[in-house]
Amino acid sequence: MLKSARTLLCLLAALPLAADGTAMLKDAITYYYGNGAVALIKEANSGKFHISPAGYLIVLDETGKTLIHGESSRLIGVNMTNLKDARGRLYIKEALDARAKGKGKVHFFMPQGSSQVKATLQWEFQEGVLFGWVMAGEL
Incomplete structure (x- = not known):
């Protein structure tokens, strides 16, 4: 078991990290x-933009429907507009409502076990599509 944990840590350390x-x-x-x-x-579903130490990709259409979710494929097709963070904030709706700005960040809290961690959704709208990168920790 210890050997596999070491292998996993080595693999994670080898992944490219993005500061923000x-x-x-x-x-x-x-x-x-x-x-x-x-x-x-197709590329995202094969794992290219899935969860890593740097975060994960989400892509939503203009209505808030999930096209790509790098953490959970179960969320593909789900409208995330009314999704609340661990403290009740509608952070996806905030990003969608601010689409006229073109890009931005929304800070929110994700549940992690019995506690909450700060997270950031960094987003950019392109042709009516919200591209977002979710990362634990404040950017």
């Missing part, structure tokens, strides 16, 4: 423009 998720978010948007939405969804 900006690089990963830009990679996803660049991939989208270079290859299209279908290719991005």
Whole structure:
């Protein structure tokens, strides 16, 4: 068991880390423009933008419906507009309502076991699609 835990830690240490998720978010948007939405969804579902120490990608349509969710594929197709954080904040709705700004950040609290951790949704709207990078900790 200890050997597999060490292996996992080595694998995690080898993953590229982004200081604030900006690089990963830009990679996803660049991939989208270079290859299209279908290719991005396929690539994301194969694991390219899934959860890592740097966070994970979410992509929502203009109504708040999840197209890609790097933490849980069970959320694909789910409208996240009314999703509340651990303290009742409608953080997805906040990002959707601020789409005219083009990009921004929303800080919220995620449940983690019996406690809560600060998290940030860094988002950018492109052609009616919200690209977001979720990362535990404040950006």
